[in-house]
Amino acid sequence: MNYADIKTVDIQDGTGVRVSIYVSGCHFHCKGCHNKEAWDFNYGKKFDENTIDYIIDLLKPSYIAGLSILGGEPLELVNQQGLLPLVKKVKEVYPDKNIWCYTGYDFEKDVYGKMYKEYSYTKEFLEGIDIMVDGEFVEEKKLVDLKFRGSTNQRKIDVQASLKTGSIVQLKFGDESRYEKEEIKNPKIIFFKEFEDKKEKQDDIASENISIPVASQENENIISIVPAFEIQETQERIAAEGLENKDDNNL
Ligand code: SF4
Structure with a gap:
């Protein structure tokens, strides 16, 4: 496997300050792709x-939140195999740092529906990924205020929660609330598993270190996760839509 670049400080491709690697090789050839040189394996x-x-050395400082893996296409099979030792090592050395992975593949159809079931290394690879941003870049759906994604069709997926529940769990920020209002009707707010140890500290909810999932009030399924620094916007939207949250865990 080859890689095109390593960014030692990146604040665009995931939450917090990150280290990013851009692998080489991608067959999608999306119109408007910014990394055309990395199409070549x-x-x-x-x-x-x-x-x-x-x-591993670059990830050492405490201010580094984690690793982002981009491309090229990290989920090309040869790249998954090449990246697996890196993903495992990062999780072994830094269990508290998260890994984001960007792919042009569709999570349900290609990643979970096919690769995860067919290849043992995909299963191992996904076990180390916290957030996956899925879907090809669609130039016609590009908007400048999208967070950690290029076009509105792309989704930020909580991989571990999705694998656990068997249904897609999305990490949502203000951009989704602006463009996908239909999906977040009747939300309730509960704590994101990553921050379970802080459950008691309700006062900390405004801290930028806490993320919060939004679940459907009807069926309890988590449908999205909102980082706390966006929660004000979420609360305002809930208020604007006249929705009431009665659950004990609600804000
Ligand atoms: S999947 Fe990513 S790297 Fe590949 S062509 Fe599309 S935007 Fe470019």
């Missing part, structure tokens, strides 16, 4: 043990 440098050690 032979582009860039060889990814090897030294690359893994370098990334």
